Amino acid sequence: MKTASQKKSQTRNLVVIGTLVLLVSFIGFRLYANKKEINERSEAVPKGITAMPVKVASAQLKNLDKSLRFTGSFEARKTLPLIAEAQGSITQLNIREGQSVSRGMVVARIDPTAIQSNLATATASYNNAVKNKERYERLVEAGAISQKQYEDVALNVENARASLTSIQQQMKYTVVHSPMSGIIGEVKVEQGSFATMGMQLGSVVDISSLKMVLKVPEEDVIKLKKGQPVSIQTDVYPDHTFKGNVTLISVQADAGRKYDVEVEVKNNNAYSLKAGMFGTAALDAQSADQGEKLFIPRKAIVGSIKDAQVFVLGANNQVALRNVEVQNASGEDVIVLNGLKPNEKVITTGQINLQEGQTVRVVE
Numbered sequence: 556m557k558t559a560s561q562k563k564s565q566t567r568n569l570v571v572i573g574t575l576v577l578l579v580s581f582i583g584f585r586l587y588a589n590k591k592e593i594n595e596r597s598e599a600v601p602k603g604i605t606a607m608p609v610k611v612a613s614a615q616l617k618n619l620d621k622s623l624r625f626t627g628s629f630e631a632r633k634t635l636p637l638i639a640e641a642q643g644s645i646t647q648l649n650i651r652e653g654q655s656v657s658r659g660m661v662v663a664r665i666d667p668t669a670i671q672s673n674l675a676t677a678t679a680s681y682n683n684a685v686k687n688k689e690r691y692e693r694l695v696e697a698g699a700i701s702q703k704q705y706e707d708v709a710l711n712v713e714n715a716r717a718s719l720t721s722i723q724q725q726m727k728y729t730v731v732h733s734p735m736s737g738i739i740g741e742v743k744v745e746q747g748s749f750a751t752m753g754m755q756l757g758s759v760v761d762i763s764s765l766k767m768v769l770k771v772p773e774e775d776v777i778k779l780k781k782g783q784p785v786s787i788q789t790d791v792y793p794d795h796t797f798k799g800n801v802t803l804i805s806v807q808a809d810a811g812r813k814y815d816v817e818v819e820v821k822n823n824n825a826y827s828l829k830a831g832m833f834g835t836a837a838l839d840a841q842s843a844d845q846g847e848k849l850f851i852p853r854k855a856i857v858g859s860i861k862d863a864q865v866f867v868l869g870a871n872n873q874v875a876l877r878n879v880e881v882q883n884a885s886g887e888d889v890i891v892l893n894g895l896k897p898n899e900k901v902i903t904t905g906q907i908n909l910q911e912g913q914t915v916r917v918v919e
Contacts, residue, residue: 606916609905611868612855614895616847621840623778625816627769631830632819633761635735639750640728641665648746648756656733656759663731665750670729674722681715688712737761765828767799767818769836774883776814778840779804785818789834792826797834850888855901856881860889866902866909867895868917874902876911 637650647664656662688708695705740760744750767787771779781804787797799820808814818836822828857864863881866874879894895901902909909915 606872606914607905607908608918609874609902609909609915610919611900611917612852612903614849614851614891614897614899614901616849616897618846619848619890621778623775623838623840625769625771625836625838627767627818627834627836629765629767629820629828629830629832629834631740631760631762632764632766633735633737634740634758635737635761636758637662637731637733637756639663639665639731639754639756640752641667641670641725642751643667643669643729643749645744645746645748645750645756648742648744650739650742650757652739652742654739655737656739657736658733660733661730662733663744663756665729665731667726667729670722670725674719674726677715677719677722681712681719684708684712684715731756733759735759735761737763760830762822762828762830765820765822765830766802767820767834767836769816769818770809770811770813771816772813773808775840776804776816779816779838780841783838783841786837787818787820787834788837789828789832791828791832795826797826797828799836801838849891849895849897851881851891851895851901852903853887853889855903855906856889857906863889865895866906868900868902868915872915872917873912874909874915876909 643666645663646666648662649660650656650662688711691700691705691708694700695702737759738761740758742757744754744756750756767785779801781801783801785799785801787799789795789797797820799818801816802819803815803817805815820828851865855865857866857876860881860883863879864876865879867877869875877894880892882890882892902915905915
């Protein structure tokens with residue numbers, strides 16, 4: 556016989572089990588209904604919408620654009636330091652930044668007191684050596700001394716002369732001259748400063764001509780020739796075109812695989828340029844290529860330029876992946892050497908999701 560508590564427990568278990576069965580049945584029904592609804596929606600979508608939307612461009616024959624444009628900065632053609640070649644206090648400083656100087660102009664004087672003292676001593680030593688030589692000449696002629704003794708005295712004269720010449724040169728070094736005509740770029744000392752040998756007092760910059768330094772990529776540097784003309788536009792003189800010539804093409808690329816190309820530009824007072832200004836240089840590629848070339852947009856290339864492929868739009872809007880041989884060109888296009896014909900259409904956007912034979916939908 557079951558007790559009342561056992562019957563009550565059994566009834567509670569049946570209620571729980573029944574509730575679980577109902578809950579599982581409800582969840583299963585909802586999942587089935589959702590799946591059915593999803594299938595009905597997918598069947599209702601028109602098949603044409605599944606085609607991948609892409610943009611296309613036609614392979615076109617056109618003349619090769621030989622114009623090249625590069626941005627660069629102007630630099631002084633030549634900058635020379637003003638170096639102290641003597642030691643002492645700077646007693647006179649005749650320059651300031653931005654001042655025009657001519658070649659040979661005295662830019663500074665260094666206190667010569669110490670050198671003057673050495674010069675007086677060296678002069679006295681030399682004069683004494685000369686007198687000794689004259690006395691020994693008479694003695695050697697009389698046979699009173701040996702030839703070896705005379706030669707030693709004569710050597711002393713040469714040593715004294717060399718010492719005197721050296722100190723006289725040091726005396727000249729107390730006056731600092733400008734090594735060339737130009738503009739004082741900077742002054743690093745003040746009057747009264749103590750100068751040592753080799754100290755830079757300042758610098759002089761030659762801006763009668765400037766050089767414009769261009770960074771040219773490897774595919775374009777081979778199209779340039781030394782001496783070719785260059786037209787330059789600047790922001791500071793937008794209505795004036797400067798003329799120059801290529802004077803140097805670097806033989807070594809930098810870390811970015813670009814080459815330095817220098818263009819010399821004559822400066823003038825009406826449109827004065829300064830080092831550090833920027834400009835845009837226009838050049839014509841010096842290439843033997845003539846006639847029309849087949850071009851496609853660079854963005855149509857799948858993979859690298861070396862192993863290039865393109866998706867070509869075919870019949871029924873189906874695409875085919877085709878190997879092509881291309882040549883790098885400046886700008887947004889590349890030259891097609893093999894693999895395409897004029898007016899064939901290539902895919903320019905959406906290639907990453909395309910497969911061979913897939914149907915696409917062309918959009919504007």
